[in-house]
Amino acid sequence: MSRWRYFLKRVLLMVPVTITGMTIVFVVIRLGPIDPAAAIVGMNNPEGIARIREQLGLTQPLWQQYIEFMVDLLTFDLGQSWVIARGTPAYDLILIYAPRTIWLGVWSVLIAVVVGIPLGFYAGLNPNTGGDYFASFGGIVWRAMPNFWLAIILVAVLSQSQELLGFSWESWIVETDIVTPPDLAFFTEPMGLLTNTSAWTNELIAALKAVAPAALVLGSASMGNEMRIGRTAVLETINSNYVETARAKGVPERAIVWKHVFRNALIPLVPIITGEAFLLIGGSVVVEVVFAINGLGYLFYTAIQNADLPLVGSITFIFILVLVATNILQDFLYTLIDPRIGYE
Amino acid sequence: MSTSSNDVESIGNEIEDAEDVPLTGRIAARPRPATVWLVGVLLLVAVEFGALLGLIFELLLTIAGLLPGDPAAGLLAGAASVAAEIPTLLSRETIPNGGYFDGGAWVNTFLGLEPMYAWALRVVLVYAYTFVWLAWLWRGYQWFRTHYRQVDWTPRDDMVGRLQGHRWGQFGLIVVVGFLVFALFAPAVSPVTAQDNIYNPYGNQFQYYSETTDSVAQTSAGVANLQSTSKGIPGQNVGPLSYDDFGRFHPFGTLTTGKDLFTYMAYGARISLLIGLSTMLGAGGIALVLAMVTAYYKGLADLATVLASDSVQSLPFLLMAILATVIFRGTWLDSTYGGAPLLIVVFTFFYWPFLWRAVRGPAFQIAEQEWIDAAKSYGQKPSVIMRKHMIPYVVSYMLIYASLSLGGVIIAVAALSFLGLGISPPTPEWGRIIAAGQPYVASPSWHISLIPGIMITLVVTGFNAFGDGIRDAIDPQSGGSEDGAAAAAAGGGGG
Amino acid sequence: MTDDSDLSRRRFLQATGSTAAAASIAGCSGGGGNGSQGGTDAGGTNGSGGDGSQRQIEADPSKTLELMNSSITTFDPIAATDTASGVVIQQIFDGLMNYPEANTAVEPLLASDYQVSEDFTTYTFSLKEGAQFHNGDPVRAQDFAYAFERLAGSENSSRASFILDSLGVEAETDGEGNYQPGSMNVEAVDETTLRIQLTAPFHATLEMLAYTAFAAVPEGLVGDIQGASGEIEYTDFSSNNPVGAGPFQLENWQQGTEASVTRFENYHGEPASIAGVHWQVITDSSAIYNYAMNENVDSLFDPSLPLTQYDPEKLNVQREEGPQAFGTYGPVRNGATMNYYHITPINSYYLGFNMAKVPKPVRQAFAYVTNQQLIVDQVFKGTGAPAYHLTPPSIYPGGVSAYEQHAKNDYPYGYNETRIQQAKQVMEEAGYGPNNQFSVQWTDYASSDTWTQAGQILRDQLRQAHINMNIQSADFSTLLQRGRNGQLEVYTLGWIADWPAPDNFLQLLNPPQTDTSLEAPISYLNWSQENGSAAQRAIDAYETVIDNQAPTDQATQKRNQAYVQIEEANWEDVAFVNMYHSWERRYSYDWVDIPPYGAMGPSRQKFDDVKIAETRGGGGGGGSGGNSS
Numbered sequence A: 001m002s003r004w005r006y007f008l009k010r011v012l013l014m015v016p017v018t019i020t021g022m023t024i025v026f027v028v029i030r031l032g033p034i035d036p037a038a039a040i041v042g043m044n045n046p047e048g049i050a051r052i053r054e055q056l057g058l059t060q061p062l063w064q065q066y067i068e069f070m071v072d073l074l075t076f077d078l079g080q081s082w083v084i085a086r087g088t089p090a091y092d093l094i095l096i097y098a099p100r101t102i103w104l105g106v107w108s109v110l111i112a113v114v115v116g117i118p119l120g121f122y123a124g125l126n127p128n129t130g131g132d133y134f135a136s137f138g139g140i141v142w143r144a145m146p147n148f149w150l151a152i153i154l155v156a157v158l159s160q161s162q163e164l165l166g167f168s169w170e171s172w173i174v175e176t177d178i179v180t181p182p183d184l185a186f187f188t189e190p191m192g193l194l195t196n197t198s199a200w201t202n203e204l205i206a207a208l209k210a211v212a213p214a215a216l217v218l219g220s221a222s223m224g225n226e227m228r229i230g231r232t233a234v235l236e237t238i239n240s241n242y243v244e245t246a247r248a249k250g251v252p253e254r255a256i257v258w259k260h261v262f263r264n265a266l267i268p269l270v271p272i273i274t275g276e277a278f279l280l281i282g283g284s285v286v287v288e289v290v291f292a293i294n295g296l297g298y299l300f301y302t303a304i305q306n307a308d309l310p311l312v313g314s315i316t317f318i319f320i321l322v323l324v325a326t327n328i329l330q331d332f333l334y335t336l337i338d339p340r341i342g343y344e
Numbered sequence B: 001m002s003t004s005s006n007d008v009e010s011i012g013n014e015i016e017d018a019e020d021v022p023l024t025g026r027i028a029a030r031p032r033p034a035t036v037w038l039v040g041v042l043l044l045v046a047v048e049f050g051a052l053l054g055l056i057f058e059l060l061l062t063i064a065g066l067l068p069g070d071p072a073a074g075l076l077a078g079a080a081s082v083a084a085e086i087p088t089l090l091s092r093e094t095i096p097n098g099g100y101f102d103g104g105a106w107v108n109t110f111l112g113l114e115p116m117y118a119w120a121l122r123v124v125l126v127y128a129y130t131f132v133w134l135a136w137l138w139r140g141y142q143w144f145r146t147h148y149r150q151v152d153w154t155p156r157d158d159m160v161g162r163l164q165g166h167r168w169g170q171f172g173l174i175v176v177v178g179f180l181v182f183a184l185f186a187p188a189v190s191p192v193t194a195q196d197n198i199y200n201p202y203g204n205q206f207q208y209y210s211e212t213t214d215s216v217a218q219t220s221a222g223v224a225n226l227q228s229t230s231k232g233i234p235g236q237n238v239g240p241l242s243y244d245d246f247g248r249f250h251p252f253g254t255l256t257t258g259k260d261l262f263t264y265m266a267y268g269a270r271i272s273l274l275i276g277l278s279t280m281l282g283a284g285g286i287a288l289v290l291a292m293v294t295a296y297y298k299g300l301a302d303l304a305t306v307l308a309s310d311s312v313q314s315l316p317f318l319l320m321a322i323l324a325t326v327i328f329r330g331t332w333l334d335s336t337y338g339g340a341p342l343l344i345v346v347f348t349f350f351y352w353p354f355l356w357r358a359v360r361g362p363a364f365q366i367a368e369q370e371w372i373d374a375a376k377s378y379g380q381k382p383s384v385i386m387r388k389h390m391i392p393y394v395v396s397y398m399l400i401y402a403s404l405s406l407g408g409v410i411i412a413v414a415a416l417s418f419l420g421l422g423i424s425p426p427t428p429e430w431g432r433i434i435a436a437g438q439p440y441v442a443s444p445s446w447h448i449s450l451i452p453g454i455m456i457t458l459v460v461t462g463f464n465a466f467g468d469g470i471r472d473a474i475d476p477q478s479g480g481s482e483d484g485a486a487a488a489a490a491g492g493g494g495g
Numbered sequence C: 001m002t003d004d005s006d007l008s009r010r011r012f013l014q015a016t017g018s019t020a021a022a023a024s025i026a027g028c029s030g031g032g033g034n035g036s037q038g039g040t041d042a043g044g045t046n047g048s049g050g051d052g053s054q055r056q057i058e059a060d061p062s063k064t065l066e067l068m069n070s071s072i073t074t075f076d077p078i079a080a081t082d083t084a085s086g087v088v089i090q091q092i093f094d095g096l097m098n099y100p101e102a103n104t105a106v107e108p109l110l111a112s113d114y115q116v117s118e119d120f121t122t123y124t125f126s127l128k129e130g131a132q133f134h135n136g137d138p139v140r141a142q143d144f145a146y147a148f149e150r151l152a153g154s155e156n157s158s159r160a161s162f163i164l165d166s167l168g169v170e171a172e173t174d175g176e177g178n179y180q181p182g183s184m185n186v187e188a189v190d191e192t193t194l195r196i197q198l199t200a201p202f203h204a205t206l207e208m209l210a211y212t213a214f215a216a217v218p219e220g221l222v223g224d225i226q227g228a229s230g231e232i233e234y235t236d237f238s239s240n241n242p243v244g245a246g247p248f249q250l251e252n253w254q255q256g257t258e259a260s261v262t263r264f265e266n267y268h269g270e271p272a273s274i275a276g277v278h279w280q281v282i283t284d285s286s287a288i289y290n291y292a293m294n295e296n297v298d299s300l301f302d303p304s305l306p307l308t309q310y311d312p313e314k315l316n317v318q319r320e321e322g323p324q325a326f327g328t329y330g331p332v333r334n335g336a337t338m339n340y341y342h343i344t345p346i347n348s349y350y351l352g353f354n355m356a357k358v359p360k361p362v363r364q365a366f367a368y369v370t371n372q373q374l375i376v377d378q379v380f381k382g383t384g385a386p387a388y389h390l391t392p393p394s395i396y397p398g399g400v401s402a403y404e405q406h407a408k409n410d411y412p413y414g415y416n417e418t419r420i421q422q423a424k425q426v427m428e429e430a431g432y433g434p435n436n437q438f439s440v441q442w443t444d445y446a447s448s449d450t451w452t453q454a455g456q457i458l459r460d461q462l463r464q465a466h467i468n469m470n471i472q473s474a475d476f477s478t479l480l481q482r483g484r485n486g487q488l489e490v491y492t493l494g495w496i497a498d499w500p501a502p503d504n505f506l507q508l509l510n511p512p513q514t515d516t517s518l519e520a521p522i523s524y525l526n527w528s529q530e531n532g533s534a535a536q537r538a539i540d541a542y543e544t545v546i547d548n549q550a551p552t553d554q555a556t557q558k559r560n561q562a563y564v565q566i567e568e569a570n571w572e573d574v575a576f577v578n579m580y581h582s583w584e585r586r587y588s589y590d591w592v593d594i595p596p597y598g599a600m601g602p603s604r605q606k607f608d609d610v611k612i613a614e615t616r617g618g619g620g621g622g623g624s625g626g627n628s629s
Helices: A003-031 A036-041 A047-056 A062-074 A090-125 A130-144 A147-159 A197-218 A220-238 A241-248 A253-265 A269-291 A296-305 A309-337 B006-013 B023-029 B032-047 B049-066 B073-085 B115-148 B155-164 B167-184 B194-199 B221-226 B261-297 B299-314 B317-327 B337-368 B370-377 B382-418 B430-440 B447-474 B478-492 C004-016 C083-092 C141-153 C160-166 C234-239 C285-293 C360-369 C372-378 C399-410 C420-429 C449-465 C476-484 C502-509 C535-547 C553-573
Strands: B205-210 B215-220 C064-069 C111-116 C122-127 C186-190 C193-197 C248-254 C258-263 C276-281 C299-301 C315-321 C324-329 C338-343 C347-353 C384-386 C438-445 C467-474 C490-496 C576-582 C584-588
Touching: A003 A062, A003 A309, A003 B299, A003 B317, A036 A047, A062 A309, A090 A130, A090 A197, A090 A220, A090 A253, A090 A269, A090 A296, A090 A309, A130 A220, A130 B447, A147 A197, A147 A220, A147 A269, A147 B382, A147 B430, A147 B447, A197 A220, A197 A269, A220 A253, A220 A269, A241 A253, A269 A296, A269 A309, A269 B317, A296 A309, A296 B317, A309 B299, A309 B317, B023 B115, B032 B049, B032 B115, B049 B073, B115 B167, B155 B447, B167 B261, B167 B447, B194 B221, B194 B261, B205 B221, B215 B221, B221 C449, B261 B299, B261 B337, B261 B382, B261 B430, B261 B447, B299 B337, B317 B337, B317 B382, B337 B370, B337 B382, B370 B382, B382 B430, B382 B447, B430 B447, C064 C083, C064 C285, C064 C299, C083 C248, C083 C258, C083 C276, C122 C141, C141 C160, C141 C186, C141 C193, C248 C276, C315 C338, C347 C360, C360 C420, C360 C449, C360 C467, C360 C576, C372 C384, C372 C449, C372 C576, C399 C553, C420 C449, C438 C449, C438 C476, C449 C467, C449 C490, C467 C476, C476 C490, C490 C502, C502 C535, C502 C553, C535 C553
Parallel strands: C064 C276, C438 C467, C438 C490
Antiparallel strands: B205 B215, C111 C122, C122 C193, C186 C193, C248 C258, C258 C276, C299 C584, C315 C324, C324 C338, C338 C584, C347 C490, C347 C576, C384 C576
16 A cells, blocks of 8 residues: 555544544533533522523434534534633634643643753763763653642742742743733734834743743653653664664764764654644643643633533534644654555 | 564464473472472461451452442451451551550550651561562572473573663562552551541540640540641641651651541552553453454454544543543442542543554564464464464563553543542542642642652652563564553653 | 632532622621611712721722632623622622622612502612713613513523512513513613512512612613614623623623723712722632732732631731621731731521431431531631521521520530530431441532532541441532432532522522422422421421511511521421531732622622722832732
């Protein structure tokens, strides 16, 4: 089977995968004991519950609700929030909350990549030295730390930064709060960069600083992974035949490292970097809750606590799409760059 | 992931001890080493027989508790209490640490030692006992090799050899064993029993030296707990390695409820372990069966499984776990053993695809081997072929991934409990105390959050290291399978 | 998460009750020397320094009040059921009646006067002249008729039952009991006269009308009922442009981040003394604490100061007046000592039993082991008053002292005592023992760690009484759902008044309304003669309440007697074990003076009479000032 046909097959497979995934979500949401009508009405006026149930369409037969659910989502009609922002389209809510999660996600990937990969390569190029052990062991422990724990410890340390670290994190560079949603308003006026440079960059730095601790936590698992894989990959390529050959031919060490070792070592890192999508989405709930980022994970958590089922369904749908897209991207990258992969 | 096929062959070539003379015959021919070893084992079991029985009954009780109707609960509970009567070497009865200070000396503690030292002695002995066991097992294996095995060399020797030189894996093994002992010997290593301190604190009276009246007084643990809380208020805090006002020693300090953190953690280790192992058994079982079926029949069976596993993997794991635990809260799955069955079901549902992915490749390779075709042509039944010729070569891969994923499960359970969704009280769970201690991280009561977090990190690192060790032992050229391992970790990460 | 608990608990609680509030019957002297009766100016606090701070503040009308809030959901007064939204809606919308500074005695607000017919079913309101909406339209009787029609008939209404069932305005229903649009008997006689026809007398009509759900909205503004033209889109109204006649108008709302309102200069009363109010939305308790400690807010309302950060030793109460207390709290982390104020508002938290599943000896054992004072001290760090009646002290017949007296002398299960022995005895007499334990399921609100803690204490103690309790949390909606289905056994809930009278609470203890086989039980007790000897007494007493609904002294007398009978019947049969009445606390920096709120709680207070000093900071902590927007 050719590589591209295989890729196409993978892409096609994603359609039933998405549908099955959403069906699982529907089953869990609608067959469970949660009642959004109760969440809306509260308990003072039980008479109101029947009214609300009628309004929400909960009295329809289940199969009809299922079909509506699937059709709505697949046509990107994400419905309205029932509880936490009654009547507001889910689409609007997601649009409000998503940028913060994306901002957080981008930085957590970047921090992980920028710190993890170089450290891994360094360890791989200097195997079995003190630096290697330090970096490797550090990476493994860093990866093993639960996000939620790391997050609360970090918050506690930064809150007391004056006493513990000798400088105040809050007033460092720009004034920000430790746990706060980043203010991304500056993105809406990119021209500010030119017209009002210093204020604009200040806002950029503040927004970055606001998510930096959260991004560090969220990226912790990936950072550890990237380091380990990077190290192994470098070690493997450095001992491979063609590097030996190049070395024998007298290619300078520096060129070997840059041209051969690093390029090849990047291949096994592809799934790790794309796999970060899973970590980010899973971790976003905990990290956003602890750091008060008010992003999609936080929205999901609030929605679920308040039985806002349409919102839960819509957010999950978005997450599934992101994950499926990431999988496709990963397959695409593999198809493109890695001749080694086998297709049975 | 790419798994090299050469190791599969090498294992495949391994000859199970030739059946010329059965093992019993060989032992009969030279009985001495086997007898000595067996006597040693009996001795080791005998000193802890009561604890062993107690553990078995408790396990049975837990299983019975999961079944609707609670069959034989009374009978088992009775048997457990009988088992508790059997004297054991490493118990609080033999080495008591709960005594009181009568103004001049410690009363009712082991040899009149301070409770701290009596407790420490018991913990040291428990671990010493475990390592004697490990050493004895190792000795048994060596004796088996020298005295009873007919071939001089098998590939397994190389694996053991590689493990012997694998410091990282050994570190993992030690941590894992330490964790297992912590969980299994929870009643012995805890300064107080969970029953007296966590589950039924008003059910027992104990004596203490009251400073205000300058005399020995009596109170219940429940009342004492409420006056030994750690809530971040300086002066009203019981930190690690300290005594409370009632002369009770707390190695890790107390919780916000005044209960003993060390005891809580030891029993909490049990539930983490139970969920972790049950999930791995469940998910591993499903993965193994599916791997066999897909590798043997291929085609549609494989496609259907790929679809199912991709669908499950396309769901954001932690979010779905949150969703499921919120929605099924209050059903019977959630009402036994603090909700552990619900978590096991949810995790099993989400973990089998990772394990199946991990063994699918090796299973396919095995299915291609000539001896499978040969077996088919002999007319052996598919189930027999799978059981006898395929499973043995896949199981070791399963072990690697199970070990690597176990850490992820432990973190996920803790994360859910941290959000208030996992294990419900009074069943001890680590994540829940991290949440309970969160507001006090930067206060005198820092120990509540910090210690469990460090323990989780250590245990997860241990399981990862152990998994690395086995992998390197089984397959020395396995660098490439790192990404698979990372994917497994990714499954549980995000907590 | 522990501590969001406090937040969510509050949020949910308000959802259970309603954001509404109360007016005093039993002489609850609402609060610190305000109450210029009859004045339409909802504020008139002339008390000395609201927070008990000694210094006089030179108010600077250009300042914006900085506060925190949890997530706001909507600004539509008929859709909102949560406190976070209610607080903002309270600033934007005005109704006919009002609780001045959240005190229980209602006063006319947009009404200038009213008459009640002899049979107490027809209310005729005269409207104040010259009042305006934020969009410049005059406030007319038609606007109220429109707003009430929306409340009853709009699909966006979450509170239709307030007007249809609680208040009982005459209206037609179709065969299925649904409201017939346009059939409401509320008539705009002319532009300034509004007539409301009830089906039967209701003693708390005026209090009910002070609920923001009954606030004026310009006629035809939103087209969600028949015949309304709909000048703006519904979502525009509910999230961007809520047009009311209140002292502030909405300036900006970023969902989940912040909201702000600014002074409405053409307000029908005196314009607000501050430029506006800004709420930062923060839900994580540590985040809240840090935000406050950086002096980013002027005042912290309960439960913003997380209970875990609260140190009872730092509280110094200097003055107590009835349910109110004034004093200082500090030094807090930033070194400042804040002005402290709390009131025991009209709320009640209790353990409820599904009596069909939990036999009487078990319920009595719960009552015996429960030491309300211990729970309040251990779990809630003393931030409340132990409860022995479901009716809160300030509306208890005869007032706070009658409440105390009755509890101290007559509470059968030990006043502030843990009676494990009696619990054991009552269980053993009923045939329970070590080998015959009773298993019971406790369910509390999911995110409230506090109730789980209370449950843990009781569970530990009940072990001695051969009761095996399993603790579980459920989120609020699940809890209610399971309650309605009769699946709960022991549960914790709270109640905040819709109207400030005991019957609003005691309806929960009216046995016929607690039958979970009904479609709409109000509490989940299944209280009947089979499981309680006092059920009939409670039924009879509640009938007396129903039969004497008129707002006259004589009827009040009869109701009061019946109330006490219901409380005693509850003691006898233990349907509820009352736990505590929670304080509403407030911590303010020195530079701000907010009038003390009354028993309706801070969410019912309008901030138009707040004073903020020209310079912030310097209140003891040397922080940077708040960032006034």
